[in-house]
Amino acid sequence: MAIETARLRLRRWRPDDVEPWAAIVADPEVMRHLGSGALTHDDAGEQIERFEHHWVEHGFGHWAVEERSTGAMIGRVGLLHHDDWSEDPENVEVGWTIERSRWRRGLATEGARASLRFGFDGLRLERVISIARRDNHASRRVMEKTGLDLRGETDWRSHRVVWYAIERATWAARDE
Numbered sequence: 001m002a003i004e005t006a007r008l009r010l011r012r013w014r015p016d017d018v019e020p021w022a023a024i025v026a027d028p029e030v031m032r033h034l035g036s037g038a039l040t041h042d043d044a045g046e047q048i049e050r051f052e053h054h055w056v057e058h059g060f061g062h063w064a065v066e067e068r069s070t071g072a073m074i075g076r077v078g079l080l081h082h083d084d085w086s087e088d089p090e091n092v093e094v095g096w097t098i099e100r101s102r103w104r105r106g107l108a109t110e111g112a113r114a115s116l117r118f119g120f121d122g123l124r125l126e127r128v129i130s131i132a133r134r135d136n137h138a139s140r141r142v143m144e145k146t147g148l149d150l151r152g153e154t155d156w157r158s159h160r161v162v163w164y165a166i167e168r169a170t171w172a173a174r175d176e
Contacts, residue, residue, distance in 0.1 A: 003114050003118060007068055007069065007107065008066065008077075009066040010115070013051055013063075018044060021064070022044035024075060025039040025043070025044050025047070026039060051078075054080060060092070060118070060123060061079065062077065063078045063115075065111055074107070075096065075097050075102075076096065077095070077097075077108065077112060078095070078115050079115055079118070079119050079128070080093050080095060082131075084156075085129075087152060087154055088127070090127075091129050092123075093131055095130065096108040096139075108142045116147075126167060127168070129163055129164065129165045131161050132161060132162055132164075133162075147166050147170065150163075151164060151165045
């Protein structure tokens with residue numbers, strides 16, 4: 001399954017994605033707000049395996065993101081369920097990681113909107129959340145641009161985080 005937007009192709013992961021994904025997640029600036037720090041090549045491969053397992057287990061997950069104009073794999077975007085998120089046990093989170101050289105172009109927002117559309121129209125989800133460290137202003141802007149509203153602040157995975165959410169009815173009214 002793949003989804004295309006004006007500039008992106010969201011698709012399932014392939015074996016040849018390990019190299020570009022490993023380069024993206026090895027960048028400490030890209031990983032600064034993600035809690036784990038820069039990842040090794042092996043960590044990147046294991047993470048892709050977890051993304052694919054999530055698809056098998058839940059019927060949704062994170063896609064590899066290709067830039068349509070170049071065919072380059074530039075990140076990940078999609079939907080994940082967190083078993084350890086207690087604020088909303090039925091949660092499905094929209095999230096993203098984009099290669100640093102492509103920041104500030106609206107690509108995360110474009111991919112997040114496509115993910116929300118898939119979640120609400122395809123999966124018929126009632127609500128989607130998004131979680132970020134409190135000081136991750138760039139991700140918070142993406143959340144706000146995609147229509148999510150601030151719902152709270154809490155401690156999660158040893159970090160102070162904020163969480164945003166949007167309901168399907170609100171999405172439908174804003175997406176018309």
